[in-house]
């Protein structure tokens with residue numbers, strides 16, 4: 001009889017014998033996993049006849065018992081009882097949970113697949129004696145589960161489930177994330193998937209193909225374990241020279257970061273001039289084949305502006321490439337929910353990687369935060385009060401563990417990258433409202449709204465400053481960039497004779513304030 005409190009969900013292997021590499025057996029892969037850090041096993045063999053399934057289950061149970069690791073049986077309650085497994089896992093389309101619990105009794109572990117918050121509401125109604133853990137997914141695209149109907153929920157979808165569990169006070173429930181999890185993305189899931197009250201993160205992750213289809217299941221398991229066991233995550237390696245935050249502006253001039261723009265046509269020319277004005281070197285490229293080379297150029301930084309015409313696969317490739325190179329990315333979710341097509345595109349980009357900064361106008365930030373309604377065009381709604389804007393900016397910072405910027409007459413900057421830790425189980429320990437933020441005030445500069453790409457080009461300046469900063473000073477870099485941009489605009493406004501001279505004046509003043 002298993003002690004439910006002591007179950008370790010950290011690395012939960014779910015088997016699949018249809019993907020075994022040549023010469024590897026189910027038992028071999030499972031044993032390699034157990035030897036290298038798997039803490040829980042689920043036998044999930046969808047199209048195996050009962051006799052074979054029972055034989056496999058008995059063999060797997062023998063191995064799990066020798067490692068003192070619980071064995072869960074997928075779907076087949078009869079087999080789970082027949083071999084005295086530690087528990088049973090069922091999906092939404094399987095035997096109803098209350099029946100399962102009645103069949104297996106109170107001591108067995110019962111797991112359920114959950115993809116929607118309504119399913120959390122149901123398990124909350126059933127109370128603490130029904131379900132012990134839930135598999136939350138699918139987080140990313142997966143080829144393993146054939147009949148997957150759910151669209152990938154991303155780390156933010158996991159956060160939504162965790163938040164609901166907290167709202168419904170389901171303290172007894174443990175959670176594992178599942179679906180398309182691999183070494184290149186589990187760090188981000190652990191880092192970003194947090195309940196909004198800061199009191200719950202996932203208890204572990206569940207893996208199928210990364211181990212079951214591996215030619216070296218032991219090595220694959222060790223790699224996954226290393227990521228799970230480290231307490232903090234570092235997504236951006238600042239350049240050596242960028243260590244001292246106080247001289248970011250001098251670093252921008254000295255290091256001349258490469259700002260790789262993937263942006264809309266209107267912003268391309270003006271953004272390049274703004275980059276040059278502050279002493280950076282711009283490149284505008286949607287040529288996916290060159291992204292890796294560009295990300296390797298010292299002090300490179302990616303500015304992704306979703307007003308671009310590039311295909312979503314190009315944007316996702318750019319995000320993965322810069323994340324792999326540990327170089328920062330600034331994301332400007334232009335017109336976040338102005339159309340359903342843009343909403344889908346922006347959400348896909350948001351779940352594709354880790355961003356150093358997410359910058360938008362009020363409508364965009366309200367949209368990304370989940371607080372806002374729909375937007376008209378790409379102009380911000382503007383009717384939101386300052387405290388709502390602060391709340392939305394902190395929410396974006398928290399959800400994506402990034403530095404969030406909400407532009408307006410008063411710019412709001414919030415820092416969600418705090419503490420780079422991502423402890424399993426007990427959550428971040430901070431809620432969105434506790435995140436540090438600053439207001440960048442200044443005079444109103446209406447002419448900003450009368451020129452092209454003024455918001456987009458703030459992204460260029462933010463990217464330039466982040467490119468010259470160390471990871472721990474990204475918040476400071478963004479604050480300095482936003483302040484400098486506002487100062488240049490205010491100065492340009494004084495001498496402007498209209499929108500044309502304002503545009504030229506803005507570039508002149510960006511150039512001059514960098515020299516001061």
Ligand SMILES: Cc1nc(C(=O)O)sc1CCOP(=O)(O)O
Pocket residue numbers: 014113114135136137138139141142143144145178179180181206207208209210
């Ligand atoms: C078994 C399973 N359940 C899912 C869910 O979303 O409930 S996704 C999935 C397959 C996950 O396999 P892989 O790690 O190879 O992507």
Ligand SMILES: C=C1C=NC(C(F)(F)F)=NC1=N
Pocket residue numbers: 012014042044074089091111112113114134135136137176177178206
């Ligand atoms: C469909 C499934 C979803 N989640 C899980 C687990 F991760 F184990 F919780 N197992 C499944 N078979």
Ligand SMILES: [Mg+2]
Pocket residue numbers: 332334335360361455456
């Ligand atoms: Mg914008």
